[in-house]
Amino acid sequence: MLERLRDAGLRPTRQRLALARLLFGGGNRHVTAEQLHAEARREEIPVSLATIYNTLNQFRKAGLLREVVVDSGRSWFDTNLENHHHFFHEATGALTDFEAEGLAVEGVPRAPAGTEIDRVEVIVRLRDAG
Amino acid sequence: MLERLRDAGLRPTRQRLALARLLFGGGNRHVTAEQLHAEARREEIPVSLATIYNTLNQFRKAGLLREVVVDSGRSWFDTNLENHHHFFHEATGALTDFEAEGLAVEGVPRAPAGTEIDRVEVIVRLRDAG
DNA sequence: GTACGTGCAAACGTTTTGCAGCGGG
């Protein structure tokens, strides 16, 4: 974890190390700032919400995290850096990955003049079955 | 326009009529609340920002508008109700439609248990060509 | 020792809400 921070050009401070362990210690995860803050408190890691925000954004800029925009008014961060897409269940706010493997998006138009495609995002919005 | 509001079950008040004309009078459009408010002021339509928000949300619930989530921290509304997708140029905030016709998304996994697919959204994020 | 990180509180931009008054049916 220490290495991972150093490699990203980030000083391995107590807070960054602790948050990195929470984020990258298990499998892939999706978190909001508020969720991560709650989790840190539960684990008795002393860290302020401001630092959570700073850290998430630093991790994102360093390429350790990606932001997922599914929800206006809340930022989700995703530890999965592989090519993949998302289910989003509006009713519960549940965000789940699915692999890009097996998914084909064909017929995307050319990018407008002066621009190029950065990335194609597929969001599958879910509702309760009925 | 009056009919359109009545059909949607909304009383055709001065403000709603005026905003409906701005939104639906020309071709399809994308607006934020702040943009629509600025435009109304320019046209000397007396309407408060709170009413803009209320109206946009009422129109959305009535199915006259769709919300497009591309930007955490800002809501975009889209008058295009057809099946289509979006280019989003992060640098400028420009949001553009492209038609779903010609686009194929294949291999979307089954929805998780208890849920069903509401809608598949494709967002093509653009950066400046280089 | 110095540059950078952290915590707190305050500021920010967007959106929602409570309430008194207006207006459409």
Add this chain to the structure above:
DNA sequence: CCCGCTGCAAAACGTTTGCACGTAC
């Protein structure tokens, strides 16, 4: 006339920032 809509101001929400202090190196 009545219910629902509007405007205003204030509050709420997630997020960012300024600044004094602390800490990694």
